[in-house]
Amino acid sequence: MPDSQIRSEVIRADFFKEVGYTTVWEDERIISEGLKPRNGERVLSITSGGDFSLQCILSGADVISLDFNPRQNFLLEIKKGAALSLEYEEIWQFLGLKPCSNREQLFIRVSEHLSDDAKSYWKAHSEKIRSGIMLSGRQDRYLRLVAKVIKLIQGKESINRIFSAGDLQKQQDIYDKYWNIRLWRCFGSLIFNQQIMNHFFHKDHFRYARKNEHPAMIFRRQTERIFRDIPLKDNFYLFFAFNKTYPGPENCPAWLKKSNFSALKQNINHLSIISGELEQFIFSQPDNSIDCFNFSNIFDWIDENNFIMLMGETARVATKGARLCYWTNAINTKRDLAILKGKVEEISEDHDLSGKIYSNCRTTGYSSCTVGRVKK
Secondary structure, eight states: OOGGGOOOSSTTOGGGGSOOOSSOOSOTHIIIIIIOOOTTOEEEEEOTTSHHHHHHHTTTOEEEEEESOHHHHHHHHHHHHHHHHSOHHHHHHHHTSSOOSOHHHHHHHHHTTSOHHHHHHHHHTHHHHHHOGGGOOHHHHHHHHHHHHHHHHHOHHHHHHHHTOSSHHHHHHHIIIIIOOHHHHTHHHHHSOHHHHHHHHOGGGGTTBOSSSOHHHHHHHHHHHHHHHSOSTTOHHHHHHHHSSOSBTTBSOGGGOGGGHHHHHHHGGGEEEEESOHHHHGGGSOTTOEEEEEOTTGGGGSOHHHHHHHHHHHHHHEEEEEEEEEEEETTBOOOOGGGGTTTOTTEEEOHHHHHHHHHTOOSSSEEEEEEEEEOO
16 A cells, blocks of 8 residues: 555644653553564554664663654653663752752753754753753643642642552552542542643644543543542552652653663663654555554554554554554544454454553543554
């Protein structure tokens, strides 16, 4: 099929004219438990905030990180450059996760490993370097706004109490006694209304939204589940939203863990970064050439016909036994692998594994995750 027949549907959306994500909000267990990249395998990963692409190289896999928004790739370049040029503590300081008085000096060292385009971009946005780039993404600003509203509703003491709960039963008791108040139940209508989400994310994120329920109610239920029924002690995602950093060197994204720092440095050059559309790139790949596919939540913006065509190309370029994964935004209609029956028979979902990962997901905002297998 000529590659001109399928193109990105959202490449011109306003959201993608800047860095949308400086972190990955999807739960990384989809990589460690679902995709499970292995040494020497070839991985195609949507860049997004870059965390999953970096996580995949820890195993020794060769990773192609692809994004149609070059600014997301500039972000990944700067994370890659930090891994190449900085010590462990300096990476946290440079990214904005720890106090630092010399980020611009650290950037000089990091910039030696950037492409000319990435270097020009970050020099033109030096204020993001000074404040710490991990705090600059559009989605990250929205999540901090949500955290601020929760702080106003619950109070600092109540926030600290639930985060410091030693076990899930205590956490649930605190939630039921102190959190489940009328103002909290009205919270979703305030912060998750469509106008606010369109402002931060652009309406094209929700072009395939389900029509049967207001998004505020969906997100409120998810937020309640995260605070009540998912252990907070290892939820570095929520901790970051409230505190602009992570709890510690082993309670943070996999690529940032101190125990993984040696593997990160050793394997960082296994990462290739490409700006382009998945809809174009995948047609250019040879048969049986990719072992793992991290599609992030890209199918939120793709209609059913294009989804089927992309899955057909995925099956073509996938090796025997290849794995794939993707997420679905809580508001949008899931692109279910079941619709491939009779069209792309090689790909099927591992429902048990998908359900297990989703039921333990530590973040809000998704209605499902999908882990698929390619059988040839």
